[in-house]
Amino acid sequence: MKTNKTKHINDTTTEVKIKNAASIVFHKKGFSATRTRDIAEEAGINLALLNYYFRSKEKLFDIIMQESMQGFFKSLKEVLNNDKTSLENKIETLVNNYIDLLTANPDIPLFLLNELRRNPDKLISKMGMKEILMESYFIKQFQQGIKKGMVAPFNPIHFMMNLMGMTIFPFIASPVMKGLGDLSDKNFDELMMQRKSLIPKWIEAQLKTK
Amino acid sequence: MKTNKTKHINDTTTEVKIKNAASIVFHKKGFSATRTRDIAEEAGINLALLNYYFRSKEKLFDIIMQESMQGFFKSLKEVLNNDKTSLENKIETLVNNYIDLLTANPDIPLFLLNELRRNPDKLISKMGMKEILMESYFIKQFQQGIKKGMVAPFNPIHFMMNLMGMTIFPFIASPVMKGLGDLSDKNFDELMMQRKSLIPKWIEAQLKTK
DNA sequence: CCGCTATTTAATCATTTGATTAAAATAACT
DNA sequence: AGTTATTTTAATCAAATGATTAAATAGCGG
Numbered sequence: 109m110k111t112n113k114t115k116h117i118n119d120t121t122t123e124v125k126i127k128n129a130a131s132i133v134f135h136k137k138g139f140s141a142t143r144t145r146d147i148a149e150e151a152g153i154n155l156a157l158l159n160y161y162f163r164s165k166e167k168l169f170d171i172i173m174q175e176s177m178q179g180f181f182k183s184l185k186e187v188l189n190n191d192k193t194s195l196e197n198k199i200e201t202l203v204n205n206y207i208d209l210l211t212a213n214p215d216i217p218l219f220l221l222n223e224l225r226r227n228p229d230k231l232i233s234k235m236g237m238k239e240i241l242m243e244s245y246f247i248k249q250f251q252q253g254i255k256k257g258m259v260a261p262f263n264p265i266h267f268m269m270n271l272m273g274m275t276i277f278p279f280i281a282s283p284v285m286k287g288l289g290d291l292s293d294k295n296f297d298e299l300m301m302q303r304k305s306l307i308p309k310w311i312e313a314q315l316k317t318k
Numbered sequence: 319m320k321t322n323k324t325k326h327i328n329d330t331t332t333e334v335k336i337k338n339a340a341s342i343v344f345h346k347k348g349f350s351a352t353r354t355r356d357i358a359e360e361a362g363i364n365l366a367l368l369n370y371y372f373r374s375k376e377k378l379f380d381i382i383m384q385e386s387m388q389g390f391f392k393s394l395k396e397v398l399n400n401d402k403t404s405l406e407n408k409i410e411t412l413v414n415n416y417i418d419l420l421t422a423n424p425d426i427p428l429f430l431l432n433e434l435r436r437n438p439d440k441l442i443s444k445m446g447m448k449e450i451l452m453e454s455y456f457i458k459q460f461q462q463g464i465k466k467g468m469v470a471p472f473n474p475i476h477f478m479m480n481l482m483g484m485t486i487f488p489f490i491a492s493p494v495m496k497g498l499g500d501l502s503d504k505n506f507d508e509l510m511m512q513r514k515s516l517i518p519k520w521i522e523a524q525l526k527t528k
Numbered sequence: 529c530c531g532c533t534a535t536t537t538a539a540t541c542a543t544t545t546g547a548t549t550a551a552a553a554t555a556a557c558t
Numbered sequence: 559a560g561t562t563a564t565t566t567t568a569a570t571c572a573a574a575t576g577a578t579t580a581a582a583t584a585g586c587g588g
Binding site: 137138139140141218221222224225228232233235237238240241242262263264265266268269270272273274275276277278280281283284285286287288289290291299302303306309310313314316317 | 475480485495
């Protein structure tokens with residue numbers, strides 16, 4: 109089998125080339141619309157190689173999905189659980205991180221959300237979603253804020269919906285937004301940069317609104 | 319051809335049955351993942367009928383897409399252009415309308431956004447997106463608000479991103495939200511009902527935030 | 529009832545597409 | 559160089575799938 113890695117001293121392994129290609133194509137077209145041949149072409153390899161390295165389209169997809177998912181939620185996990193930063197700082201950091209991430213990879217959220225709908229339970233529970241938020245240091249700070257009267261008492265999931273909605277949605281709906289606002293790609297990116305500082309202010313105004 | 323409708327005195331026309339079925343299946347699975355056979359089965363008709371009434375899968379899809387799109391933006395158009403309602407009232411009405419619409423049809427936004435990415439230009443320009451917002455009565459009110467100092471001076475597209483983000487995104491990302499917040503379907507719907515009154519308040523707080 | 533048209537069906541095609549296989553090429557190692 | 563293991567290729571398969579065709583059925587005016 110493929111135990112020996114010393115073969116490819118040059119460049120990247122064929123396996124990695126395939127994974128990178130698969131990532132690009134899957135992200136852009138989703139599972140059903142991508143042909144294994146598309147991936148092979150993108151990777152510059154023969155179709156059979158794909159089935160040689162990964163047993164099937166499904167298997168390859170699962171790997172890409174898993175990694176994309178982890179990549180996406182890694183930042184969320186880390187920031188929410190940092191016990192050295194304030195609530196305000198967490199908001200700023202999250203917004204900044206995600207706007208940067210999505211400006212560079214605008215296809216990821218729609219990809220994830222689509223494929224999550226295909227089988228919600230498996231991936232959601234596997235990622236330990238519940239723990240990410242509800243058992244985070246952030247939640248403690250949020251509750252504290254409520255107790256002290258600094259934060260209006262509402263379900264923290266509303267907060268996440270607002271933060272993610274304002275941050276992520278514009279990327280998902282970018283064609284609509286560009287259409288509505290008559291924006292060029294450059295205009296759009298500029299607006300998103302502005303939002304790095306705007307969204308935290310808006311969120312903080314919300315937190316105090318009762 | 320199919321000029322005579324007197325045949326089907328009962329129930330709905332076969333053509334309508336197919337369209338309804340297509341709408342359901344396309345909304346749920348998207349273009350690539352739906353098989354024409356799925357639609358035929360859902361409609362309770364023979365596969366060949368689908369190609370008899372609509373010449374191809376593409377043609378049928380284009381019709382469904384067109385109607386879904388119009389259905390979705392109808393409310394937006396009307397509300398934004400109503401010259402008898404206040405800014406605040408428009409916000410409330412939009413949030414209420416869309417939360418009701420999406421509670422009943424949660425699959426629509428992801429469907430639209432997916433297929434919009436497949437060919438943005440055609441549909442966006444066809445819908446007259448630019449006019450919907452930038453030439454609306456709403457925009458005049460928004461500018462007025464800025465002049466009077468009641469509204470902070472930022473690009474109104476930010477406002478749309480926030481409104482739609484906070485309203486629509488939770489439905490698109492419902493599996494994630496349910497996971498993060500450990501919510502049952504019922505819990506989720508209850509939260510969304512709460513948001514009908516929360517979002518307008520948050521938006522108004524944002525409008526004043528500078 | 530007859531003849532005509534619209535509708536519906538069953539059977540079949542042609543293409544696409546995921547997967548496999550056997551052979552060739554390449555690298556690794558002695 | 560010779561031998562073995564690994565990687566890559568070309569050719570092919572089988573199933574899925576969109577589409578077509580020709581025949582059957584049903585409604586309707588005369």
